[in-house]
Structures are given as structure tokens and as C-alpha cells.
Amino acid sequence: MLRFENLSKRYGERIVFKGLSHDSAAGCIALNDESGSGKSTLLAMLAGALAADSGEVWIGGRSLSTAPAAAKALLTYVPEDCVPSPDPTGREYLERVAVARNTTVSDETLALADRFGLTPHLEKRFEQMSFGTRKKFFLTSAVIGETSVLIADEPVGGLDAAARAVLVDLFRTLAHTRTVFFSSYDEAFTDACAARRIAFADLAQRG
Secondary structure (H helix, E strand, O other): OEEEEEEEEEEOOEEEEEEEEEEEOOEEEEEOOOOOOOHHHHHHHHOOOOOOOEEEEEEOOEEOOOOHHHHHOOEEEEOOOOOOOOOOEHHHHHHHHHHHOOOOOOHHHHHHHHHOOOHHHOOOEHHHOOHHHHHHHHHHHHHOOOOOEEEEEOOOOOOOHHHHHHHHHHHHHHOOOOEEEEEOOOHHHHHHOOOEEEOHHHHOOOO
16 A cells, blocks of 8 residues: 655765665554654655655555655645644644545544544644644544555654544554554554554665
């Protein structure tokens, strides 16, 4: 469901990574590596939010370079900061995601939002929300429509214990039918999600 080949990125003279490749079906995969290794850069590239210097990414069999709209319609991306622009309300954000995926906000979506404690925040604008509340809206959008891949950068950041438990359940449920690819320093969370750990060394020889 998530495949990438020969991904490379550099900033000036610094090579962040070179020649990364991976192919994964349904399941949870946790990218664990040292700070500054390029995890956020890689996840942004996989989501089409940052251009690669070379290589290709496929989401659900759709190429991010030749069919970006079709690929992104199969993807949920949860960046670390979770700040959309322009800032909608929580409900408007979910509705915009639904429209982009040719569907509507279902009872299942609203039930997940409620489990995350988001019901009182549906009419608030993102600029009025805490970091953790914004992140929970992004995570809730993962159950909108028929997606294939969830990419999340440090998804437990800003979440309390109750929300972490809901997220573990969400990731384990999604992993039955989708690829859940996330970065995290939290070993307990990674274990609770039954995620397979990988590092950059598992993806390719780094430059």
C-alpha cells in the first residue's frame, strides 16, 4: 500500500538521506532513528508535502508524481505541527477532508471524534485549539473515506493518557486494512500498537 524507491534529499552540501526504498502492505510500522536523522523530512516526502531530489512514492498503487490528486485521496497525513491553512473550525476541517475524498463525515467519524474528546471543540477554530486538540482532529480524519495509508509524525505528541489509548486502538484497527507508517520515540506506544520497528539502515545505505 505504501511503496517508495530511491528517495534522496539534501540541503546544500548536507545529504539527509540517499537511496531509500521500502514496500509495505497493511500493518503498523514505526520509524525509529536518532534525532536529526531526517524522519520528519522523509514522512513529509512520502505525503507529498516536500519534494524529493530523486525517487518515487506510490500510495495505494497511485504515483505521487504522475497522479498526485489520486494518491493523496488515499492518504491521511498527520504532520507534527498539525496547523491547516486557512484555519477552519474542527467540523469544517473534517468536512473539507470528506469532500476531498468524495464522501461525507460519517457517524463513525463523529464517534471517534467524541472518543478523542473533540465534541466540545467542533465549532472552535484551529487557532483557538491546543496543540493536542489539533492533532486529534487530524488523526480523526484517518477514518474518513476509503484510504490506504496513514503517515503520522510523532502522533502521540501533545496527547494525554486517555487520547493515547484511543490512538492505540485506532492504529491497531486501521492496521488490519491499511499501512500505518509513523515516527515515534515512545517505545511503550510503539509496542502497544504492535508496530514493526525500522530505521534508516533498514531502508537503504545512507549517504
